[in-house]
Amino acid sequence: MLEVKQVSKYFGGVQAVENVSLAVEEGEIVGLIGPNGSGKTTLFNLITRIYPLTAGDIYFKGKLINKMSPSDVCHLGISRTHQIPRPFHSLSVRQNVSLAYLYGRKNPGDRAEANSEAERLLELVGLKDFAQIPASQLNDVQCKVLELARSLATDPKLLLLDEILAGLNPGELNFFQELILKIRSELKITVFWCEHIMRVLMKTVDRVVCLDYGRKVCEGSPSVVANNPEVIECYLGKAAGE
Amino acid sequence: MQAINQGNKKTVIVLGILTLAALALPLVGIPYQEYAMSVLTFAFIYTLLGQSWNLLGGLAKQFSLGHAAFFGLGAFATAACSSLGVPALISLAVGGVAVAIFSLPIGLICFSARGPYFTIITLAIAEILRIVFLWRPELSGSEGMLLPPSIFSTRIGIYYLTLVLTAASIFTFRWMARSKQGLALVAIGDDEDACSEIGIKVKYIKSSTLFVSAGMAAVAGGCYGLFTQYLSPNDVFSINYSLEAIFISTIGGIGSAFGPLVGALLVSLLEETLNPLVPGAHLLVLGAILIAIMFLLPKGLVTLFRKSDDKQGPRMQIKIKRRQPAA
Numbered sequence: 247m248l249e250v251k252q253v254s255k256y257f258g259g260v261q262a263v264e265n266v267s268l269a270v271e272e273g274e275i276v277g278l279i280g281p282n283g284s285g286k287t288t289l290f291n292l293i294t295r296i297y298p299l300t301a302g303d304i305y306f307k308g309k310l311i312n313k314m315s316p317s318d319v320c321h322l323g324i325s326r327t328h329q330i331p332r333p334f335h336s337l338s339v340r341q342n343v344s345l346a347y348l349y350g351r352k353n354p355g356d357r358a359e360a361n362s363e364a365e366r367l368l369e370l371v372g373l374k375d376f377a378q379i380p381a382s383q384l385n386d387v388q389c390k391v392l393e394l395a396r397s398l399a400t401d402p403k404l405l406l407l408d409e410i411l412a413g414l415n416p417g418e419l420n421f422f423q424e425l426i427l428k429i430r431s432e433l434k435i436t437v438f439w440c441e442h443i444m445r446v447l448m449k450t451v452d453r454v455v456c457l458d459y460g461r462k463v464c465e466g467s468p469s470v471v472a473n474n475p476e477v478i479e480c481y482l483g484k485a486a487g488e
Numbered sequence: 489m490q491a492i493n494q495g496n497k498k499t500v501i502v503l504g505i506l507t508l509a510a511l512a513l514p515l516v517g518i519p520y521q522e523y524a525m526s527v528l529t530f531a532f533i534y535t536l537l538g539q540s541w542n543l544l545g546g547l548a549k550q551f552s553l554g555h556a557a558f559f560g561l562g563a564f565a566t567a568a569c570s571s572l573g574v575p576a577l578i579s580l581a582v583g584g585v586a587v588a589i590f591s592l593p594i595g596l597i598c599f600s601a602r603g604p605y606f607t608i609i610t611l612a613i614a615e616i617l618r619i620v621f622l623w624r625p626e627l628s629g630s631e632g633m634l635l636p637p638s639i640f641s642t643r644i645g646i647y648y649l650t651l652v653l654t655a656a657s658i659f660t661f662r663w664m665a666r667s668k669q670g671l672a673l674v675a676i677g678d679d680e681d682a683c684s685e686i687g688i689k690v691k692y693i694k695s696s697t698l699f700v701s702a703g704m705a706a707v708a709g710g711c712y713g714l715f716t717q718y719l720s721p722n723d724v725f726s727i728n729y730s731l732e733a734i735f736i737s738t739i740g741g742i743g744s745a746f747g748p749l750v751g752a753l754l755v756s757l758l759e760e761t762l763n764p765l766v767p768g769a770h771l772l773v774l775g776a777i778l779i780a781i782m783f784l785l786p787k788g789l790v791t792l793f794r795k796s797d798d799k800q801g802p803r804m805q806i807k808i809k810r811r812q813p814a815a
Binding site (some may be wrong): 314346348400 | 520669672675677678681682683685686687688689690
């Protein structure tokens with residue numbers, strides 16, 4: 247479904263992403279791990295076309311998306327959330343979601359349909375009681391949930407989640423884990439998920455890709471990746487004396 | 489969104505009375521009638537200009553410093569048309585449409601930049617136009633341009649014209665602000681990248697709004713030309729008009745349909761009354777009053793007419809609980 251082929255991104259002399267290739271198949275939940283600064287978010291920004299590529303190709307459903315605008319990529323079926331949530335603060339919670347419905351789909355319905363779909367999604371993520379309040383009044387966790395609902399409103403085929411679990415308490419972690427599984431099973435959305443909370447990630451995903459210094463270190467099932475010496479090294483460093 | 493109170497009966501009645509008073513002003517004999525009409529006419533022209541700025545600046549936070557460009561172009565386009573013998577009203581419409589179309593390539597240039605860069609480009613475009621018009625005698629040159637007299641060079645004619653157009657501009661703003669596009673504009677003001685990630689074609693939305701905005705500013709310029717019957721590039725392309733547009737929208741209420749009107753009325757009123765009260769220092773006092781308003785009512789004078797709970801913008805008293813985790 248998503249194919250990233252030998253993609254590189256340099257910011258001046260900094261190699262944020264270096265010759266990374268990976269693929270995400272339809273129906274999968276793929277985890278993306280790596281220490282801070284390893285290029286995970288940059289990779290997401292390349293896929294959603296917020297940054298131009300330095301080199302390489304990205305295909306989605308067989309289409310080359312290198313030169314597309316971010317809005318076209320969205321219409322093609324890729325949607326994302328942000329590490330630091332970016333809801334539209336001047337709009338109400340429901341308007342945030344219905345706006346995404348109205349502009350993110352190829353054949354959106356009218357305002358009434360957008361509102362009812364927004365209500366449905368807000369109920370799914372548990373924000374129904376907050377639909378009318380301004381998004382600026384939400385707390386951080388609620389902002390994350392709102393962003394998720396907003397992404398889902400664009401009717402994505404592939405959802406990119408950027409550290410959606412950061413800063414959550416154990417109950418909320420469970421809620422999100424179930425929600426992500428539900429998004430795949432009920433909404434039939436493929437998930438590409440970048441995360442630091444290994445305990446939850448490893449239990450949820452089918453496959454994991456690990457980045458370090460912009461390079462792909464290893465890829466495979468959660469247990470294989472967790473025991474890979476290179477992965478351990480990039481997180482913990484080498485043992486003394488080695 | 490900074491929309492206005494909806495369907496408030498009281499507001500409708502007050503607005504109705506004010507509209508009737510404005511309509512009746514030229515017909516009833518009151519002292520200083522002509523003077524009041526000309527003050528109001530200029531307030532209406534500024535309202536049009538402010539409203540045009542408000543569409544982009546108020547809704548989408550795209551702060552243009554170059555709306556004098558569209559004002560001046562509209563004035564000259566209307567002048568050129570009516571000096572060919574075209575009736576004044578048609579000239580005004582032609583000017584508006586022509587400038588709206590001209591704004592499309594301008595938008596392409598301006599909207600390739602964001603934030604302060606956008607603002608500086610708009611400022612530069614107005615200055616370039618001023619210099620080009622001064623330089624080329626076939627456009628106007630430093631001598632300026634005369635307009636033939638028409639029904640709108642009379643006080644009463646231009647008064648009614650600008651009154652009707654002001655009302656139209658308020659309706660246009662409300663209609664746009666409440667449309668799907670208005671929602672997108674507010675979102676663009678919050679976060680452009682997040683907008684494009686949910687499929688909004690940001691440049692298209694901005695450019696199509698500039699199209700309407702430029703047309704509106706051009707009509708304001710056209711009215712100015714029809715009334716004064718003389719245009720000079722140094723006047724109509726002057727940064728003063730760009731500043732006035734921002735000024736009255738901000739004082740009145742940025743992003744609000746009635747903001748520019750309220751702002752324009754207050755500024756004209758102050759300018760006219762302060763001059764005899766504190767001769768020589770009226771601009772100083774005016775400035776001080778306006779600064780005070782900005783401090784006391786950061787969302788503009790229109791907040792005085794709103795219900796008390798949203799004076800500071802929408803700040804509802806709702807206790808936000810951390811969501812209960814699902815079992």
